[in-house]
Amino acid sequence: MDVLSINDLSIRYTSRVPHVLAVDGVNLSVEPGQCVGVVGESGSGKSTIGAAVQGLLTREKGLESSGGITLAGRRLDPAREEGWGAVRGHLVTTIFQDPMSSLDPTMTIGRALGRVAGGKEEALRWLEDVEIRRAESVLRAYPHELSGGMRQRVMIALALSRRPALLIADEPTTALDVEVQAQILRLLKRERDGLGFGMLFITHDLGVARTMSDDIAVMSGGRLVERGTARTIFDTPREPYTRRLIGSRLTLETDPKRPLGPPQDVVIEAMNEAQRERGREISPVARAWADGDLQWSDFDAPSPEPGGSALVLTEVTKSFRTRGAREPKSVLRGVDLKVAARESVALVGESGSGKSTILRIAAGLEAADRGTIERNGDVQVVFQDAGASLTPWLTVSQLLTERLRSANPGSDATDHRAACALALERVALDPEVLHAKPAHLSGGQRQRVAIARAIVVPPRVLLCDEPTSALDVSVAATVLNIINLLRRELGLAVVFVTHDLAAARIIADRVDIVSDGRIIESVNADRLANDITSEYGRRLLDAVLA
Amino acid sequence: MLSSPEILRLGTGGCTQGRAHRTASQVGVAEKVAGVALIVLVLVAIVSPLLSPYSPIVPSGAPYLPPGSSGHPFGTDNIGLDLATRIAWGLRTSLFAAVIVTAVSALCGLGIGLLAGAVGGWLDNALMRITDLFLAFPAVIVAMAITAALGPGLVSSMIGISLVWWPLYARLVRGEAARTARSLHVEAARVAGTRGIRLLVRHVAPPVLPTVLVTASLDIGAVVMTLAALSFLGLGAPAPAPELGSMAAAGLPFILTAWWIPVLPGIAVGVIALVFNYAGDGMRSFLRAKGV
Numbered sequence: 001m002d003v004l005s006i007n008d009l010s011i012r013y014t015s016r017v018p019h020v021l022a023v024d025g026v027n028l029s030v031e032p033g034q035c036v037g038v039v040g041e042s043g044s045g046k047s048t049i050g051a052a053v054q055g056l057l058t059r060e061k062g063l064e065s066s067g068g069i070t071l072a073g074r075r076l077d078p079a080r081e082e083g084w085g086a087v088r089g090h091l092v093t094t095i096f097q098d099p100m101s102s103l104d105p106t107m108t109i110g111r112a113l114g115r116v117a118g119g120k121e122e123a124l125r126w127l128e129d130v131e132i133r134r135a136e137s138v139l140r141a142y143p144h145e146l147s148g149g150m151r152q153r154v155m156i157a158l159a160l161s162r163r164p165a166l167l168i169a170d171e172p173t174t175a176l177d178v179e180v181q182a183q184i185l186r187l188l189k190r191e192r193d194g195l196g197f198g199m200l201f202i203t204h205d206l207g208v209a210r211t212m213s214d215d216i217a218v219m220s221g222g223r224l225v226e227r228g229t230a231r232t233i234f235d236t237p238r239e240p241y242t243r244r245l246i247g248s249r250l251t252l253e254t255d256p257k258r259p260l261g262p263p264q265d266v267v268i269e270a271m272n273e274a275q276r277e278r279g280r281e282i283s284p285v286a287r288a289w290a291d292g293d294l295q296w297s298d299f300d301a302p303s304p305e306p307g308g309s310a311l312v313l314t315e316v317t318k319s320f321r322t323r324g325a326r327e328p329k330s331v332l333r334g335v336d337l338k339v340a341a342r343e344s345v346a347l348v349g350e351s352g353s354g355k356s357t358i359l360r361i362a363a364g365l366e367a368a369d370r371g372t373i374e375r376n377g378d379v380q381v382v383f384q385d386a387g388a389s390l391t392p393w394l395t396v397s398q399l400l401t402e403r404l405r406s407a408n409p410g411s412d413a414t415d416h417r418a419a420c421a422l423a424l425e426r427v428a429l430d431p432e433v434l435h436a437k438p439a440h441l442s443g444g445q446r447q448r449v450a451i452a453r454a455i456v457v458p459p460r461v462l463l464c465d466e467p468t469s470a471l472d473v474s475v476a477a478t479v480l481n482i483i484n485l486l487r488r489e490l491g492l493a494v495v496f497v498t499h500d501l502a503a504a505r506i507i508a509d510r511v512d513i514v515s516d517g518r519i520i521e522s523v524n525a526d527r528l529a530n531d532i533t534s535e536y537g538r539r540l541l542d543a544v545l546a
Numbered sequence: 547m548l549s550s551p552e553i554l555r556l557g558t559g560g561c562t563q564g565r566a567h568r569t570a571s572q573v574g575v576a577e578k579v580a581g582v583a584l585i586v587l588v589l590v591a592i593v594s595p596l597l598s599p600y601s602p603i604v605p606s607g608a609p610y611l612p613p614g615s616s617g618h619p620f621g622t623d624n625i626g627l628d629l630a631t632r633i634a635w636g637l638r639t640s641l642f643a644a645v646i647v648t649a650v651s652a653l654c655g656l657g658i659g660l661l662a663g664a665v666g667g668w669l670d671n672a673l674m675r676i677t678d679l680f681l682a683f684p685a686v687i688v689a690m691a692i693t694a695a696l697g698p699g700l701v702s703s704m705i706g707i708s709l710v711w712w713p714l715y716a717r718l719v720r721g722e723a724a725r726t727a728r729s730l731h732v733e734a735a736r737v738a739g740t741r742g743i744r745l746l747v748r749h750v751a752p753p754v755l756p757t758v759l760v761t762a763s764l765d766i767g768a769v770v771m772t773l774a775a776l777s778f779l780g781l782g783a784p785a786p787a788p789e790l791g792s793m794a795a796a797g798l799p800f801i802l803t804a805w806w807i808p809v810l811p812g813i814a815v816g817v818i819a820l821v822f823n824y825a826g827d828g829m830r831s832f833l834r835a836k837g838v
Contacts, residue, residue, distance in 0.1 A: 363737060364737075365733055365736075365737065379737075380737060380738070381734070381737045383730060383734060385730060388729065388730040388731060389730045389731055389733075389734040390731055390734070391731040391732075391734075391735060391748070391749050392731070393752045393753075394748065394749075399738075402735070402738060402739075402740055402744075402748070403738040403739060403740075406738065406739030406740055406741070407739055450734070453734075453738055454738075
């Protein structure tokens with residue numbers, strides 16, 4: 001018998017205007033010991049399903065639902081409280097993206113876990129079970145004293161110690177470094193094999209879904225688009241949406257010489273449809289792309305300017321004084337970075353490696369303690385959090401104009417309008433966006449506006465700080481395409497900070513691996529898999545391959 | 547060379563238009579009433595010279611006429627001046643002076659607070675210590691001392707109050723400006739080449755303005771009270787100028803025989819303060835509901 005079966009479930013939020021049909025007639029089932037991955041982009045309804053199955057929507061106002069959820073034989077209504085009390089936290093337990101929000105900060109791990117598991121010894125046994133070393137000392141620790149990976153392990157121990165029939169994992173590894181992520185995923189797999197619970201694994205990360213799941217359910221716009229085994233979804237997807245999603249995914253096999261995108265037949269279909277509906281002519285470029293004979297090198301600006309270096313950092317050190325610590329913490333320990341004109345360099349490392357600090361120093365946002373920084377020309381930055389990097393009360397047009405005015409004080413309104421239009425065109429945004437404020441744009445649109453501001457006056461160097469890591473795969477692919485195209489058309493040097501080797505490969509000519517405040521290795525992006533020799537680099541590589 | 551952003555558009559899509567949610571305004575009944583009363587008060591202040599056939603400084607009837615006498619709805623004072631006329635003129639003076647004092651102190655405080663909060667460092671320290679110095683003394687007493695030193699009069703008391711009033715705004719603005727100045731969008735604007743006053747005005751100041759506006763509107767009532775207090779103590783415009791505080795003070799000897807002479811101007815001061823407080827509250831709820 002299925003541990004979870006969802007029958008024709010629809011959920012509509014009537015409190016929002018316009019009413020949002022978050023889940024639209026979804027059928028889904030999980031057998032004991034099976035892991036079903038629910039993948040989809042933001043707004044696909046995957047999180048609403050997760051919340052509904054945990055009975056977290058019963059207090060939501062203005063919720064309409066039809067269809068039902070059957071959990072281990074009990075029929076439950078996601079919009080009504082009755083019956084959930086006996087289920088929540090017993091039959092179903094959950095691990096979230098941010099364990100800090102679900103651990104009591106005033107309680108030691110030992111007490112929190114002891115309450116649920118029934119005693120100190122049981123707690124210790126569970127900590128050892130989730131592969132926590134020195135479990136004794138962790139028992140005495142408070143949540144804030146643990147690392148992100150440790151906290152997530154404790155969350156898993158808490159969730160499993162209740163012996164659930166179904167474990168819901170809602171983006172449990174999204175906030176973690178690749179290597180820790182791989183460890184957590186291995187742990188979850190092992191536990192599932194040992195304890196035999198069913199698992200609903202909600203994620204936006206197709207790679208993670210593939211590693212974890214037996215079956216994958218692809219969601220889009222509240223509907224279940226396709227369900228199949230992980231293998232069929234990845235190797236022979238049927239639906240155009242799934243193919244598009246899979247096609248935008250980055251792996252170490254993705255061809256970095258061509259624009260990222262969906263498979264050709266999906267593009268051709270979309271183009272033909274666009275032509276039918278809107279009567280738009282298809283340009284030779286789009287046609288060439290669809291036919292698969294479009295390469296990035298076609299876009300290279302015709303006359304290369306004289307070379308030389310665009311950005312040189314020599315023996316840069318930096319330390320931060322953190323509150324409470326007596327000694328300043330050393331973040332950069334002598335970084336040498338040379339970026340030639342029109343060269344694209346990726347800085348790859350885990351969080352805390354110092355890669356973002358290098359970028360901030362290169363941008364002049366932070367002063368180096370020692371060392372020299374040579375900038376031959378203008379430097380612009382694209383930040384990870386596009387929403388926060390755009391001033392919320394200014395319109396796109398005001399943001400772009402401000403940049404134009406400060407770069408060319410003599411320019412007038414006509415110049416500004418033309419330059420804004422061109423910049424928006426370059427990042428593939430409609431001109432209507434000009435009068436919108438950031439809050440009215442989607443995440444992808446905001447990041448493109450941020451890029452437009454950076455290139456509206458073409459700089460010599462474009463610094464990108466994880467510009468795609470907060471975006472859905474297809475949107476991230478678009479943003480990577482834009483950066484690749486711009487760097488060729490405008491002849492920019494690019495420094496691309498990321499934790500993702502697969503993305504680094506797409507953007508960069510050269511990949512520099514950053515660890516513990518140093519650049520430990522510098523490899524050609526084309527031969528990434530062969531050339532990485534450092535142990536740390538290989539670990540990053542393994543994490544991507546897994 | 548090829549150039550075609552449409553491949554990007556075609557490429558992968560998936561961008562939807564975001565939406566901004568807005569809740570209905572939650573302004574209470576009392577605040578709405580206060581809003582209406584405020585408009586009435588301001589109108590009375592503006593047209594007061596046209597409202598009454600009498601002059602505020604020339605006797606127009608028998609002395610000691612009680613409220614409700616024909617032709618003198620609020621009665622007359624000890625020398626036969628029409629109280630209704632004098633209160634309307636007093637309202638005009640008080641509101642006019644209070645608006646100017648509040649505006650001047652809010653602007654000064656805004657400028658100083660923005661500079662201190664956004665620039666930080668030694669400038670912040672210097673400006674905030676000066677602010678603390680002003681805040682350390684009891685405001686009304688300092689205002690009195692300054693007014694007395696400048697020589698009693700309406701302008702002197704306005705200067706005196708402005709000088710003790712701005713530090714409150716500087717404090718208020720500095721905290722919020724410091725928070726905003728640390729946010730990513732300010733850093734991004736700096737990278738984009740925006741500097742100096744422009745950075746301050748365009749990227750740091752806007753979220754502070756609603757707070758300043760609400761505080762200022764609440765403050766007008768308090769400034770009216772303080773002005774009245776100074777003129778009650780004889781530091782305002784000399785008699786027979788129609789000022790609410792000095793009217794109350796001058797009428798005090800008659801409180802047992804003709805209560806309306808000191809009490810009515812006092813009530814007028816109270817009403818102004820009350821109306822501005824409620825209206826300020828209403829403005830705050832309104833701005834909050836608008837999501838500012």
